[in-house]
Amino acid sequence: MDYDVIIIGAGVTGCAVARELSRYRLRIAVLDKNWDIGEGTSKANSGIVHAGFDAMPGSLKAKLNVSGSQMMPSLAKALGIPFMQNGSLVVALSKDDRLHLDELFERGLKNGVKGLRILSRNEALEMEPNLSDKTAGALFAPTGGIICPFRLTSAMAESACINGVTFLLRTNVSSVSRTDEGFRLDAIRYDEFDPEGDRDITLSSYCVINAAGLYADRFHNMMSEDKLTITPRKGEYCLLDVTAGRHVGRTVFRMPSALGKGILVSPTIHGNLLVGPTATDLADKEGTFTTASGLAAVNAPEASAVKNLPMKEVITSFAGLRPCGDRGDFV
Structure with missing residues (x-):
């Protein structure tokens, strides 16, 4: 196996997961089709940490809204970034x-x-x-x-990188499939500075985490019969x-x-x-x-x-x- 864990998506969710998993002895890679981290939803939003009163009780959104709000003061302090309640x-x-x-x-x-x-x-x-x-x-x-969403994303990515996580940017995943041991990912690696141009790569992993934001339904639907539309x-x-x-x-x-x-x-x-x-x-x-x-x-x-x-x-x-x-x- 190339990696123990591959995370698809280098937005705020993918970088948060990478930072958390980097505490353990795991080979982790984060893949993203863009040239930098946080280039999707994570860089263009309201920059708000919601208290959690709007989500329906019992929903996953309610649970994560409230727990995220409670975590943010200590998380921002640990990352050395500004946060204001x-x-x-x-x-x-x-x-x-x-x-x-x-x-x-x-x-x-x-x-x-x-x-x-x-x-x-x-x-x-x-x-x-x-x-x-x-x-x-x-x-x-x-x-x-309130917080700067891009700074939050970049700080978590920096922390994960320091802890040994590999970031493969300009890497567009085209397919995910199961193998006997885990998963196979086929992707196109973009590199305009490479004389050979774009190249196909194949990666393997025991675990794949889908943090692809707007494109998360695409990867979900490759692996699940319970289809999802975003x-x-x-x-x-x-x-x-x-x-x-x-x-x-x-x-x-x-x-x-x-x-x-x-x-x-x-x-x-x-x-x-x-x-x-x-x-x-x-x-x-x-x-x-x-x-x-x-x-x-x-x-x-x-x-x-x-x-x-x-x-x-x-x-x-x-x-x-x-x-x-x-x-x-x-x-």
């Missing part, structure tokens, strides 16, 4: 929204989220004066936090200058819908202000382009639960794709 607010903008706050509160309690509180309109505005004038109340989760959901964002970074101190959500948590407003770990994302399902798993309609939706005055957003301070926009499975839960 700034807390989050889900803002009710109507009487109907206010009733749903109780549902989120109860869900959060069942999930084990600590410190949850329902705030009155006045309490919410005292905490965040720039909330919408329509604010009817809010759910406060003090354990919510749809890319595009989120477009605007990033504002540090001059706008103190417009809110906490991550501010509107009441969640079936498509997600809506347009949020949040400080970033670097002191900027982030507004977004939209939520548009695509067929293209590489469709990280921004659109005029998407950015207009982010810029709409009523899109978020925060008023007087200084959108003239936008310094860039971007889009990311998050994998949405057809099971309604993590797999």
Whole structure:
């Protein structure tokens, strides 16, 4: 066998698994089709560590949301990267929204989220004066936090690499199959500096871990009769200058819908202000382009639960794709 463990995908999940397994005497390789780690969903998202009140009780998502939130302060310290537990607010903008706050509160309690509180309109505005004038109340989760997702990914990759993990980037896995002893992986290794160009390689491993993000369904379906479909959901964002970074101190959500948590407003770990994302399902798993309609939706005055957003301070926009499975839960 070439390796004991092969991990497909060098995003935040793949690098986290690699770092954890590198504590043991194992031959580990991480494969990714891109030229660097964290080039997919992991580099273009909200940079939020969710408290875990939104996920359905008993789901794997709820379990991992809450445990991940609890782990992040010590993990960030161990990695030497910045993390801020700034807390989050889900803002009710109507009487109907206010009733749903109780549902989120109860869900959060069942999930084990600590410190949850329902705030009155006045309490919410005292905490965040720039909330919408329509604010009817809010759910406060003090354990919510913010982090730089790419720095988190790279720090875990560096730690794994120091511990002996091999990273094979520019390596596009084309097939995974079972063997008598484990698994065989066929891949194309891209190298524009190699006179021979791209070359086919074959690797073997006792164990394969699927952390391929948007493409995880492809590898899952190669090995399982229980087929899975992942749809890319595009989120477009605007990033504002540090001059706008103190417009809110906490991550501010509107009441969640079936498509997600809506347009949020949040400080970033670097002191900027982030507004977004939209939520548009695509067929293209590489469709990280921004659109005029998407950015207009982010810029709409009523899109978020925060008023007087200084959108003239936008310094860039971007889009990311998050994998949405057809099971309604993590797999």
